[in-house]
Amino acid sequence: MxxxxxxxxxxxxxxxxxxxxxxxxxxxxxxxxxxxxxxxxxxxxxxxxxxLRDYVGRPSPLYFSEHLSKKANCKVYLKREDLNHTGAHxxxxxxxxxxxxxxxxxxxxxxxxxxxxxxxxxxxxxxxxxxxxxxxxxxxxxxxxxxxxxxxxxxxxxxxxxxxxxxxxxxxxxxxxxxxxxxxxxxxxxxxxxxxxxxxxxxVSRLQSVISEEIKKQLTQKEGRDYPDYLIACIGGGSNASGTVYHYVDDLRAGIIFAEAGGKGVETGQTAASIQAGKVGILHGFKTMVMFDENGEVKEPYSISAGLDYPGIGPLPAHLAAEKRATVLAITDDEALKAAFELTEKEGIIPALESAHALAVLDRVKFKPEDIVVVTLSGRGDKDIDTYLKEKNRFLKSE
Structure with a gap:
């Protein structure tokens, strides 16, 4: 097989x-x-x-978000990796x-x-x-x-x-x-x-696969089936994404959407969207999609998120994108910030800037009312408070 x-x-x-x-x-x-x-x-x-159980606090909850479900017109669950000890996956x-x-x-x-x-x-x-x-x-x-x-x-x-x-x-x-x-x-x-x-x-994928293992059990309890219609995760190197999809990659009933860091826009060059702006190359000991400059040197990536500004991507997300098994969207800084402020205001959850890129996918994709969507909230936003406070004036409270 x-x-x-x-x-x-x-x-x-x-x-x-x-x-x-x-x-x-x-x-x-x-x-x-x-x-x-x-x-x-x-x-x-x-x-x-x-x-994992007694020190980290696993399993991490699978939380049904009423606000995001209403907004996206489907059932949206958040896999709460932000609640782990140390605040991330x-x-x-x-x-x-x-x-x-x-x-x-x-x-x-x-x-x-x-x-x-x-x-x-x-x-x-x-x-x-x-x-x-x-x-x-x-x-x-x-x-x-x-x-x-x-x-x-x-x-x-x-x-x-x-x-x-x-x-x-x-x-x-x-x-x-x-x-x-x-x-x-x-x-x-x-x-x-x-x-x-x-x-x-x-x-690393195997060690992070506890995420998808738990999603299967939690969805069975909450929805009576062990797979979602869509899994959504941000990708920088790809560890939370690989963990989110690990037990689903060969199950074609579960769609996969990755959010890479679009920065100020792929077309501006100020981006870390290596799948959309990269070419096949070698980086740090493995072959993947890499962003190069006009001289063939590895290009300096840009993202407002420190965890996503990598000029390449893990080989599993690169392969899933190449095989059309996953859809990859380049989410801009502003789209991520908007999603972060919305989740904070409407759900009382401050997400990491990395995770906010995944949340922003909900504004870019049209789902069916019966769809079950799981978004991995890979980390909490304490570390990004300075950035959020600096940017907040540009994102006035939604009406």
């Missing part, structure tokens, strides 16, 4: 794979050889499930990878972060597991997300501000990979999204 998930070499159709320098081959090979064995080990699963993955790192005998964890949510989740679990932790974050993102930087430091992590390139997520990844290559024996690189060389995209 055809599947949209990864093959044994980590390819999703033409996307994915392993394209790395020689210095990283031993640690990547170790991961490729061990990750499935560890993830499928009953003792790992028992420890992982217990931490990121901790699902960090717990799993740190348990793996301990089983591999690693002494130190390094990670990259954009919006800071993955950095906070990594620092949190390192504190829990008594592991040394260093976080790489673009200097621009350090300034935009200073509250998350303070949280990481309070949790005991050392934060490195990446000053190369655009000083955002891509550059944080570059510097983290450099540190890993310098000491691969003791360091475990905990990638926060479904990006990087195989096995990271598949491993």
């Amino acid at each position: 055809k599947t949209f998930l990864a093959d044994k070499d980590g390819f999703y159709g033409e996307f994915g794979g392993t394209f790395i320098p020689k210095a990283l081959e031993p640690c990547i090979k170790e991961l490729q050889d061990k990750y499935l064995e560890v993830l499928n080990d009953p003792s790992f699963k028992a420890e992982y499930d217990a931490l 990121k901790i699902n993955n960090t717990i799993g990878q740190i348990l793996l790192a301990k089983r591999l005998g690693k002494k130190k964890i390094i990670a990259e972060t954009g919006a800071g949510q993955h950095g906070v989740a990594t620092a949190t679990v390192c504190a829990l597991m008594n592991m040394e932790c260093e976080i790489y974050m673009g200097k621009l993102d350090v300034e935009r997300q200073h509250v998350n930087v303070q949280r990481m430091e309070m949790l005991g992590a050392k934060v490195h501000a990446a000053t190369s390139g655009s000083m955002t997520l891509k550059d944080a990844v570059d510097e983290a990979i450099g540190a890993w290559a310098a000491n691969p024996k003791d360091i475990y690189y905990l990638i926060g999204s479904t990006v990087g060389p195989h096995p990271y995209p598949d491993m």
Whole structure:
């Protein structure tokens, strides 16, 4: 049977794979050889499930939104990943990878972060597991997300501000990979999204698939069936999106809509919409859709959202888009801000700017009254308060 998930070499159709320098081959090979064995080990699963339940607070609720349902003229549910410990979906993955790192005998964890949510989740679990932790974050993102930087430091992590390139997520990844290559024996690189060389995209998707696993059970209880008509999620690297669709990719009854960061508009060039504005290329050890400039260099992405300004996309969303299994919409900054202010005003929920891109899809797609739509609210908006307050005057209260 055809599947949209990864093959044994980590390819999703033409996307994915392993394209790395020689210095990283031993640690990547170790991961490729061990990750499935560890993830499928009953003792790992028992420890992982217990931490998700008792430490993270899973299952996260599937909340029926009366306001959004009335507005979109269908049934809209929000998968509330914002209610997890640390405020986002990121901790699902960090717990799993740190348990793996301990089983591999690693002494130190390094990670990259954009919006800071993955950095906070990594620092949190390192504190829990008594592991040394260093976080790489673009200097621009350090300034935009200073509250998350303070949280990481309070949790005991050392934060490195990446000053190369655009000083955002891509550059944080570059510097983290450099540190890993310098000491691969003791360091475990905990990638926060479904990006990087195989096995990271598949491993992170599996660890985040708790999201779609819960959606199936929760929809059965609420609607008497285990699938929605549409799943909606934002995509930057693609981890919350991959987790949202994991158990549905081969079930064609469930439509998939991804929201990528349109920035100021794809046509302006100030965008992070890599599926719509990119070409096939290699980025950070894997093949995907990448935004290049006129000189063939990786282009600096732009988004108001620090977690979505990545010049590429995970191989699973890239493959689903190429195969027309998923529809991808480029949501502009202003569309995301409008959706965020509306949810705050009408439902008392302040979403992360990343999640607001997914919410904005409801204004762009016409649904049927009988449709069941699940939108993954990937994170809460505390970290984005400065941006929201700065922009609020442009978005007066709706009448």
